[in-house]
Amino acid sequence: NAGVTQTPKFQVLKTGQSMTLQCAQDMNHEYMSWYRQDPGMGLRLIHYSVGAGITDQGEVPNGYNVSRSTTEDFPLRLLSAAPSQTSVYFCASSSWTSGRGRADTQYFGPGTRLTVL
C-alpha cells in the first residue's frame, strides 16, 4: 500500500491564482480530511469527509473548497490564493471501523508546501 499520497510536494502561486491540491489513499478509508500547519504551530482542520459525497467544514474552511466523488480521492481547491494561505497542507485518512472501535488513528500524507506571493 502507498498509504496517503499528496501532490504536488511544493507549489508557488501568485495572489489570486487558483489551484487544486491532490490527496489519494489506497486503504479504502471512509474518513478523509485536510489540515494546514503554519510555521511553529500545530495543525488546524480545514475540511473533512466521512464518505464519498459527504463533506463538512472544519476549523478554518474559508478560502477552500472540497469534494469527494470517490472513496480514494479528496482534492482541496484554493479558489483565489492569498498570502495568508502560505502553509504546509496535510491530508489524512482513517477507517471508522479500525480495530480499536472508536480509535481515532489518522494516517497522514507527506504534505504539500505552498507559498503564495
Added chain:
Amino acid sequence: DAKTTQPPSMDCAEGRAANLPCNHSTISGNEYVYWYRQIHSQGPQYIIHGLKNNETNEMASLIITEDRKSSTLILPHATLRDTAVYYCIENAGGTSYGKLTFGQGTILTVHP
C-alpha cells in the same frame, strides 16, 4: 485551542527512556488521550492512545493517572530517530471523530 498542556521542549540521551508528560485536567469521561508525533516536516504519525488503563504497543507505553488528569508517554529506549515534536490530544470520537486539535506539542531532542 488545544485543551492539553505539554512542556515546550525536552532532552533525552540515546538509549535512555524518554518520559513525556501531558496535562489534561479538564478531560471528559468519554475522551481518549492520543499521542502523535511529527518528525521534521513530515506528516504526523499516530503513536498510541488510551482511555483510563495503561497501554503499550511496539512504539511506546502510555501511563494515565487514576484521576485521568495527566498522562505520560514513555519511549523505553530512545533513538536519534525519535527526535520529533510530540502531540498529546484529547478526543471523544463520535461527532468529534477525526477533528484532532493539535497544540504546539513537545519538541523532544535525543542526543548521542
